[in-house]
Each structure stands twice: as C-alpha cells, then as structure tokens.
Amino acid sequence: MPVQAAILAGGKGMRMRSVSDTPKVLLPLGDKPILVHQLEWLKNSGFSEVFLCLGHQSDVIQEALGDGSRYGLKINYKIEKEPRGTAGAVRDLGSAMGDDLLVIYGDLFVDIDCRKLLEFHVSHDGAATVVVRRTDHPEDSDLALVNPDGQIQAVGRMERDGISSDLGCAAIWVIRRELLDRVPDEGVSDFARDIFPAAASAGDKLMAYETSERVLDVGTPERYKEFNESLRNA
Template identity: 30%
Template sequence: MRAMIMAAGVGSRLMPLTAELPKPMVPVANRPVMENIIGLLAQHGITEIIANLHCHGPVIKEHFGDGTRFGVSLLYSEEKELLGTAGGVRRCEWFLGDTFVVMSGDALTDVNLTDLVEAHKRNGALATIALREMDEVEHYGVVIVGEDGLIQSFQEKPRREEALSRLVNTGIYVFEREIFDYIPEGEFYDFGRQVFPHLVRIKAPFYGHAIDRYWCDVGDIEAYRQAHRDVLEGRVDCPIEGQLLQGTLGVTNILVGERVELGRGVTLKGCVVIGPGCRIGDGAVLEDAVIWEDTVVEAKAVIRGSVIGSRCRIGRGAAVSPGAVIGSRYVVHEGTIVPENARLMPPR
C-alpha cells in the first residue's frame, strides 16, 4: 500500500512561524511535525510515500531527501500552482495504488492506520474519512454519519448549538483508485467542497470511521501550543527530541533539546520546550513557552505564554508577553516589552 502526504499548504494561520518554513516542518517537541506522519505510516507498514510541495518546498526536500534516513521511500510532486486537496492527489495518480492513504502533513496524531484501512476494506468503501469526536466543532468540518457508517452530510465550522454531530474530519483518508473518476485532471479541485458532497449526492460507498486515538490539527498558534502540552503530558504517542526535566510542580513538562546552555538561576515553569542549541542567560524566566533552535535569551529576560522562532535574540531584561509570537531571526532589544498577542515577522 502507498500513501500521500499533503504538504503544499501556505500555513497563513501560523504566521509568522511559517514566513520562512513550510507548515509540515514546524517543530513539535523539537521534531518537524511531518516526521511524525512519516514515522506513523512506516509503523503501519506503509513505506512508499509521495508528498506534494508548493510553499517552501525545497526546505522539505532538503530535510527528508529520498526518505531513506526515515525508513521509507519518499517522492515529491511539486506544484507550481496550488491544485487543491483533490487536485494534488489527482496529479499523483501515476504513483498511488488501488487502495491508498492520504494524510495532512501538519497534523499530530497516533491514529491506528491499520484499523482504519481494515474498516475501509470491510465496508467495501470507495472512500473513508477518519473522524474524531471534538467539543470545539466550530473550528472544524463536521461530518454526519448514519447508523450504517455511511456519510450523510457535512457542516463547515457550525456553531456548537447548531452542530448535528461532534465528529469532525481529520484530513486522514483511505481511497480506492476509482476516486480519480470524480476528480478532473490538471485543475484546482477540493475534497471538502467538491468531491465529498458529490459522493454523498450519488450515494457512493462513502464511509466515516470514528477513531479514539489522539489527533490535533496544528493549524493555528493556539493549537500549536496545545500540541506541545499534549505531548509533554503524555496524551499522544509520538517521539520527542531532547531531555525531559521536572517542572516546578513536580511534573515532567519541560523539554530541553541538545546542546542547550542554561545559565544560573533560570526559572522554568509550566510547559516549556527549548530547541537544540539555545542559550538561556542567568536569571531568565521561561513560563509556558516554546522556543525554537539556536535562539539566545539573555540574562533576566522574561518569556511567558509565547512562541519564539529559531535564531532569535531576546535581549537582557526584555519581556515577551502572553500570546506573542516572534518569527525566526528577530531581535528583541534590551529592556523591550513585547505586548500581548504581538506578531513579529522575521526581518527581510
């Protein structure tokens, strides 16, 4: 069996973190989130993979290469113009087999793909969507499923009181080759807006399969921060890179990457992730913060509830307020106060 990873998105909701980095390369627990997807596919015996690329595509190719280092064979479909979710898959028809899996490259999950594929085959399905029960349905595409498992209809980001279901589309699919009959070649085409509603209208064997494993769409800043909390609190089975330390409340919720230098009297509170090669100066305070690789936090700086990109410098005595997100290579000068929810783009 073969798989496709959707890795062509722009990642606008994760700005400024994605100003220089594609969404699938955004690190979660010091590993690009797409590494988890590739590892999960390999774990379930799916080692022949293709990924579509568009925004910052060379960054993905440089990191993953031909996939050998990760135990898979990895090819790429480079889209000069975005083709949409379905259009991108249609372009890879030559590679994908009779039954194949499609996954988003920016999701954190430990879904049991073997169970999903078995359910798909057991139902004799043309298409199967992995569904996850969620409370905050207003952020997702809601799927309404009949007692027989067939998908009946969809709601796009409904208000909670109007939602007809709490099952949401995870962007994890299993298809038969016949799905290509419903996707025109060489044009922008979308699964959610075009292909899936058509399958419902024609009463195709189109099924939903509820999963009970972890899934998080790492598509915006709050979800990104929540993914880190979930990893460090053991809610998802995925590898991490670095050393786990005990926090101030006796909970192991601090991850420190390789080659990190911690100065004297550094305070680490809450969920803290420090990327490899960072230097944290004397008396600095980090609370509920995610810091990417090779960033310098100078003495007595305070970072609370924030995300800091790679190769940044947070000056002596500076304060980064909750909700702030600082793009890579940004310099916060000595004594500066970065306001709450600020978005600071990388310098040009």
C-alpha cells in the same frame, strides 16, 4: 494489503507565520518536525514509501527530508506548479497511484492504529473511508452526517451547509482510485469541500471510521503551542 500513502503539504502555511517562517510541516513537535512524526508513524504502520505532495517552499522541505532513507521510507516528491487543492494534488499523482491511497494532511499529529483503519476500509469496500472524531468545536470543523450503519450521508460546514453533527472529519482518509473521477483535471478541488459532499449526495459509499485516538490539527499557532506545551509537561 497494497495501499499507498500520500502526505499533503503544499499549502503556504499562512496561519503559522506568527510562529516562524519555517515551513509549517517542519516546525518541531517536541524533539522532531511534524512531518518526521508522520513519516515515522507510516513506517511503523508498515509502509515502505510515501508520496509527498508539495508546493510552497518545496525545496526547503526536500532538503530537510532527503530521499527518506533515514526514516526507513522512500519519499516520492510531487511538486505543484499551481495550487490544485487537496483533491487536485492527489489526482495529479496520475498513474503512480494504485487502487487505494491513505491520505493525510501535513499539519496533523497522528497516533492511531493504521492497520485497523486499513482493514476497516477493505472490509467495508467503500469509495472512501473517512476518519472522524467527536469535536467540541463543530462551528469551524468539516462535519460528517453519519447513518446508524456508519455510512456518511453528507459532509460540510455547520453555517455554510447547515450540517448538524458532532463528528468532525479528521483530515485523514483512505480513498479508492475511482473516487478521483470526480476531481476535475484543472483548477482547485478539495476533498472535504467538493468531492466528499458530491459523492455522498450521489449515493457513493463513504464510510466513517470513528476513533477516540489522537488525530490532532496542529496547524494554527494556538493549537501548535498548546500541543507542544502538553508534550513538555508529559
């Protein structure tokens, strides 16, 4: 299945400055950096190369990871000159991107069966497949309103958009190339804030892949420290 992968790690990581000045994606989870956990997960899921979309402190990250050969992968670096948002960064991959792309945010710890996710995406033939999980903090989550057939009807925030759901978007999804036609050539554009809501409103087929497997946001000091503590006590 010719699906490519991209890790989005172009943010400044301002929320983690109280922990360290090290780029957020290089902070250790247990005995290895967050990004290394992701690279190993991709390798174990059958990927041989990955796009790494960077911005702030890109030189530090490139020096730390090299060409990816030590992880059994080829890393293709894409460096933003100006912030473009999550969707803009993916659109800027241009012709290097094929028909389907697995997208994952760089501050996640992921331990799901990626092959099942990709099989679901192909079998449902949607414009995108969004991983969703039950959330106990819907007030600060990107939420998905899903119909009984598993198709996403709306994406947004509880307070800002009036979305009432306990299914949170887990910042990992598989997209078809044509979805990027909705992304402007310039400026900042975000999948959860801009592209998915517009696509759902227009009737594009966005599928929800619900899982109880671990997809954990470790991008805040509290969640990062809590998860590291759980690893030490495991």
